[in-house]
Amino acid sequence: MTASDLDLIPAGTVYTPEQITHYADPDTRTLEQAVVEADVLVSAPHAGAAIPEEVAEFLSPELTRRLQYDFSDVSTAAVVRRWAEIDPRIVAVVNPHPRLVRDPNRPKPSDIRADLTTAIERVRKAGPWQRVDLTGVDAIRPVTFSFFPILQIPETDAEVQRLVEAFDSAAEQGLGVYERTRDELTDLFLAHGLAHGGSFTRLSFHDTMNTTTTREGAVSVPRAEQDRLPAIVALSNRGDHDGEERDPEDPPTMRPEALRDLAAAHREGFESADPAAVLLNQPYLGSQEIRADGAKFRLLAQDAGEAGLQLGAVQAEFLREFLLGTAATEILHEPGTEWVTENREHIDALAYACKRSWDAFRDVQ
Numbered sequence: 001m002t003a004s005d006l007d008l009i010p011a012g013t014v015y016t017p018e019q020i021t022h023y024a025d026p027d028t029r030t031l032e033q034a035v036v037e038a039d040v041l042v043s044a045p046h047a048g049a050a051i052p053e054e055v056a057e058f059l060s061p062e063l064t065r066r067l068q069y070d071f072s073d074v075s076t077a078a079v080v081r082r083w084a085e086i087d088p089r090i091v092a093v094v095n096p097h098p099r100l101v102r103d104p105n106r107p108k109p110s111d112i113r114a115d116l117t118t119a120i121e122r123v124r125k126a127g128p129w130q131r132v133d134l135t136g137v138d139a140i141r142p143v144t145f146s147f148f149p150i151l152q153i154p155e156t157d158a159e160v161q162r163l164v165e166a167f168d169s170a171a172e173q174g175l176g177v178y179e180r181t182r183d184e185l186t187d188l189f190l191a192h193g194l195a196h197g198g199s200f201t202r203l204s205f206h207d208t209m210n211t212t213t214t215r216e217g218a219v220s221v222p223r224a225e226q227d228r229l230p231a232i233v234a235l236s237n238r239g240d241h242d243g244e245e246r247d248p249e250d251p252p253t254m255r256p257e258a259l260r261d262l263a264a265a266h267r268e269g270f271e272s273a274d275p276a277a278v279l280l281n282q283p284y285l286g287s288q289e290i291r292a293d294g295a296k297f298r299l300l301a302q303d304a305g306e307a308g309l310q311l312g313a314v315q316a317e318f319l320r321e322f323l324l325g326t327a328a329t330e331i332l333h334e335p336g337t338e339w340v341t342e343n344r345e346h347i348d349a350l351a352y353a354c355k356r357s358w359d360a361f362r363d364v365q
Contacts (some may be wrong), residue, residue, distance in 0.1 A: 006068055009202035011053040014173045016095050017181040019185045020291040022084035022092045034091050035188045036352065040358060043094040043182050043289060044080045045104045046073035049339075052101065052170040058163050060149045071144045072098045075323040078342055080205055082351035091189075092334045093182050097174035099141070099151060101167060103177055105204065105287045106139045106141050116140050120160065124153055129215070140167060146212035146221065148262045158175045178200035190300065195334065197308030201254070203321065204313070209320040209332075229319040231277040235263055236286035236315040238294065243280045253286065253294030254312035261360050269357025286315035310365070321324065323350060 023034035049072040051059070077094055084092040109115040112230060115137040121250070123142045126132040128149055134141060142151045154160045186202060193200045210228045212221045222228075236241055239252040243259035247253075252259070263278045272278070293313035297304070304311050321329045326339040 001182050003338065006056070006059070006063065006065055007050040007052045007297050008056055009050045009096070009174070013052070015177045017177060017184075020094050020178055020220075021181060021185070022081050022087055022094065022335065023090070024088040029088075031091070034088070035185070036192055038089050038091050038189075039204055039362075040090045040201045041182075041185055041198050042080055042084070042090050044073070044205045044206075045082065045084070045178070046074060046099050046206060047077035047094045048097045048174070049074040050096075051098060052173065054173075055101065055163075055166050056168040058151050058166065060133060060152055061151055062148070064217055066332070066337050066339055067144060067148055067150070067213060068217070069099075069339040070213055070219055070332075071100065071150065073209045073320075075320055075342075076205050076318070078347045079350045079354065081322060082347055083354045087355045089362075090258050091185060093178060094183060095175060095178040097178070101171050101175050103139050103141070104175060104182075105206075105289050109137075109139050109287055110205050111316040112140065113161060116142075116164055116167075117157075117160055120151075122152055122276055123149070140259055144213070146214075148213065150175040150214075178356070180217075182289075193309040193311075194300070194307045196302055198334070199312075201311075202290065202293040202313040204286070204315045205318075206315065207318045209213045209349055211333070214335070217337055218284065218335045219332040220334075227283050227284065229317060230250075230279040231319060232272060232322055233266060233277075233319065234282060234284055234317045235266070236281045236317065237261060237313070238285050238291065239281050241280055241282055246281070246285075251294070251298070253290045253297070253311075254314045258310075258312055258365065259314060261364050262357075263363070265360035266357045268360045269354045269355075284315065284317050287315075289313075290315045302356045325341060 010161050049069045058113055080092045080094055084090055088301050119134050119137040120142050122132050122134060131147055142153060154163055189200045193245040208229055209219060210217050212225055213219050214221060237252040237254040237259045238250050239256060240246040243256035259280060264280045291314040325343055325346045331340050
């Protein structure tokens with residue numbers, strides 16, 4: 001497969017904040033009005049799947065559209081955009097670039113070239129399709145989560161430098177816009193909340209499949225049991241399985257009792273009687289976005305308390321099979337190179353379930 005068979009963003013495409021920011025009734029409400037009337041800012045950091053054409057030359061010739069899409073949280077994009085259309089209590093910002101460019105839910109490397117060079121060396125040493133530990137250097141990954149080589153491994157330092165420069169430049173056209181927009185919107189919500197009280201929650205919205213890919217493209221290899229998501233969603237605040245503090249050096253980003261209420265609200269909103277369908281901090285604790293906002297909120301704790309402002313940050317990791325639906329999941333379990341077609345009715349139902357869940361959460365706060 002060649003780059004022309006993949007979904008590419010045309011070279012020179014620069015996104016604007018308006019293109020990636022979503023809220024209800026934009027024809028009759030300004031963004032400023034939407035922020036005043038909302039209490040949740042939803043970010044979708046991994047929602048993009050299309051790859052900037054500027055970095056296409058560095059992709060592995062074995063990359064297929066299915067692997068390209070599987071390496072993103074693409075199912076979240078349509079759900080979050082539709083939810084924003086129907087719910088005036090949220091504002092959403094959706095990253096148009098894939099995590100391939102750079103992962104905004106990881107700390108931004110102080111030296112991207114050094115980190116990527118280390119990651120490439122670890123991949124080269126492990127060999128193709130072999131498990132490799134990229135802890136600490138995975139902001140730009142040379143391989144997918146099933147260790148498929150997504151980038152052609154450069155042979156020389158000069159080629160590594162050219163790759164890094166291309167990725168860094170491309171990132172500013174979409175990913176950088178996302179990060180700045182996300183942070184500016186957070187500051188707008190905080191400014192309003194500190195002046196008027198109320199509540200403000202930062203929600204980082206993700207999905208993960210409970211299976212990974214084979215070399216033939218079947219997304220059918222079961223993850224280890226400890227890595228599998230519950231039937232609907234895992235909600236994370238860096239705490240333990242009850243949302244309580246797990247590590248004094250890594251405090252919860254949302255009040256434990258609020259996280260438990262949010263879990264109950266999701267069971268209600270998604271109409272599930274199974275307590276295990278929504279779990280807390282398992283298998284994931286939550287990553288950079290909620291950690292960064294949690295730290296910011298702790299610094300503002302005294303001012304927020306005086307203003308009567310309740311702050312919290314939470315990561316929602318939905319089971320991708322649940323977001324895709326049974327028919328699409330069955331297609332992806334078979335070998336292939338293409339992705340699936342989104343079911344608009346299913347997306348609509350998921351968006352309304354998200355709205356019901358957060359409405360139910362507000363009712364008990």
